[in-house]
Amino acid sequence: MIKERIFTYGEHQHGLGILSEPADTSSSPIIVMLNAGLSHRAEPYRLNVLLGRKLAELGYIGLRVDLSGKGDSPARENMTNRESVALDWSFIKAALEKLYGARPILIFGLCSGADNGIKICADDPSVKGLILLDPVSRQDSGFTKRDLYRKLTNPRKWLKMHNILSRRLAKRGARDDIDSSSTIKLRDEPNASDMDLCFNGLMKKNGRVLAVFTSQALYHYNSQGQFAVAMGIPGLDQIVEEVFWPNAKHVYPIEWHRNQLMETVESWAKSNLSHFLSLDAK
Amino acid sequence: MIEPFFFDNDQLFGCYFASSDADSDTVVVVCPPLFDEYRRTYRALSELSVAIAESGVHAFRFDYYGTAESQGLLQQATIGQWLSDIEKAMDEAKAVSGASKVVLLGVRFGGTLAAQVRDDSVKTYLLWDPVTSGAHYQSWLDQVDDILFQRHRSAAQDNNVPFENIEYKNFDLPAALVSGMRELSIPASILNDPDQCFTVSSDPDFCETSKLSNCAYTGLTYDWPYYHDGVITHKPVLKALLDRLLV
Numbered sequence: 010m011i012k013e014r015i016f017t018y019g020e021h022q023h024g025l026g027i028l029s030e031p032a033d034t035s036s037s038p039i040i041v042m043l044n045a046g047l048s049h050r051a052e053p054y055r056l057n058v059l060l061g062r063k064l065a066e067l068g069y070i071g072l073r074v075d076l077s078g079k080g081d082s083p084a085r086e087n088m089t090n091r092e093s094v095a096l097d098w099s100f101i102k103a104a105l106e107k108l109y110g111a112r113p114i115l116i117f118g119l120c121s122g123a124d125n126g127i128k129i130c131a132d133d134p135s136v137k138g139l140i141l142l143d144p145v146s147r148q149d150s151g152f153t154k155r156d157l158y159r160k161l162t163n164p165r166k167w168l169k170m171h172n173i174l175s176r177r178l179a180k181r182g183a184r185d186d187i188d189s190s191s192t193i194k195l196r197d198e199p200n201a202s203d204m205d206l207c208f209n210g211l212m213k214k215n216g217r218v219l220a221v222f223t224s225q226a227l228y229h230y231n232s233q234g235q236f237a238v239a240m241g242i243p244g245l246d247q248i249v250e251e252v253f254w255p256n257a258k259h260v261y262p263i264e265w266h267r268n269q270l271m272e273t274v275e276s277w278a279k280s281n282l283s284h285f286l287s288l289d290a291k
Numbered sequence: 292m293i294e295p296f297f298f299d300n301d302q303l304f305g306c307y308f309a310s311s312d313a314d315s316d317t318v319v320v321v322c323p324p325l326f327d328e329y330r331r332t333y334r335a336l337s338e339l340s341v342a343i344a345e346s347g348v349h350a351f352r353f354d355y356y357g358t359a360e361s362q363g364l365l366q367q368a369t370i371g372q373w374l375s376d377i378e379k380a381m382d383e384a385k386a387v388s389g390a391s392k393v394v395l396l397g398v399r400f401g402g403t404l405a406a407q408v409r410d411d412s413v414k415t416y417l418l419w420d421p422v423t424s425g426a427h428y429q430s431w432l433d434q435v436d437d438i439l440f441q442r443h444r445s446a447a448q449d450n451n452v453p454f455e456n457i458e459y460k461n462f463d464l465p466a467a468l469v470s471g472m473r474e475l476s477i478p479a480s481i482l483n484d485p486d487q488c489f490t491v492s493s494d495p496d497f498c499e500t501s502k503l504s505n506c507a508y509t510g511l512t513y514d515w516p517y518y519h520d521g522v523i524t525h526k527p528v529l530k531a532l533l534d535r536l537l538v
Binding site for chain 1: 292293295296297301304306327330333334337358359360364365439442443446447448449450451452453454455457458459460461462463522
């Protein structure tokens, strides 16, 4: 039987989250679920609530939390996203330590949640695991060839070639406008240093990663296993489990896909629970 | 200051926003929209609740059973349960605020649900783009599923990946809930009564076609009827609702 209670953090305890706790929390690792884009802590499609409760049933403490400016947490003034997230994290972590003491922490995030998770992991040794939905991925040496093959063998592209060329020519003049309004450009992605620090750090900490890629990632990811290979860190593939679902969409609007995702995360979390319990919390 | 808590034996989640005027005798109970519309309006309703409290009226938001932070699954929800949830939320809001008068602020299908509630403490219904016909809303939900199917099929073709033979449903709703939703509509006696009800619409034609005198179009339009990812923080709507509340 799990329990749920309110979680607050921040200078004035205005930051808000919900804890899902197993019956016995004495040694549970903590999974912190970050906001996906501008959505509030429960979303998309209540995924974080349902998953948080399932993870609590497995023995994890699940925290879904609104970072400043999202959901029910007020925004911080005059800060960059990176500064605001870092400050939020310092308060969230302090509040969790006050409740439970030092514990191994995992971060779950979709899109900007994954971006923030990687940036936090780069700076925080207590983060031992990541569950990343559509994180950024470096391209490996085979990416371009696979991408070209996928396009050249696509009959729909050939049938629509005239339309594609016309559209591209029309857009060429407005290139700057397109770039500045692109979803990808609006993401505050982790930089190369964040990526190296995070994943080298996870190797040293013997951490674990689950990375799920959907059709949204096709512009930079097109083969299962690419993420670990492209990072160029020896042995990373041993701690990173990759799932590639090019049929699923970025925020999982189809219930069938959400159920599939929850089963995948649950299965990964279940098989790695004893490992996280064995890790030093520092 | 927001005060979140669970109520109704921890089955429902709510947030209370205390009025800047401690003597206020009115509390606004926000009945949120359903499904993806809740995600899209969540921040707007949070900001609206803060603004209501700062302007001197208590506010209370809550999640229906099987939605957002409340307990249960959508598959277990019924219309009867959700109407009962609104009544429990009103009781909780009055208890926590000390207010005796209630304004029910309903958004989309939340407005449809709110308009079913009859209670002496309810003084006004404020509706934001209310769903006037449950049957129409249900056909719109079916349309969302159709659009999702088409978009996934088109993306599979564009991306040159095999198309999955699965059920393309945004939410797999139980039959009883679907039929319950279909049967609901907003009674004309409430919608048309300027003393009881005020509607804010983002549909430029709604006020005119429904011949409502107690209706405002805010000058901005957006796309409720179509599947869309965008989060709505519709300031003119929030301002219109707030202005009406403070009349």
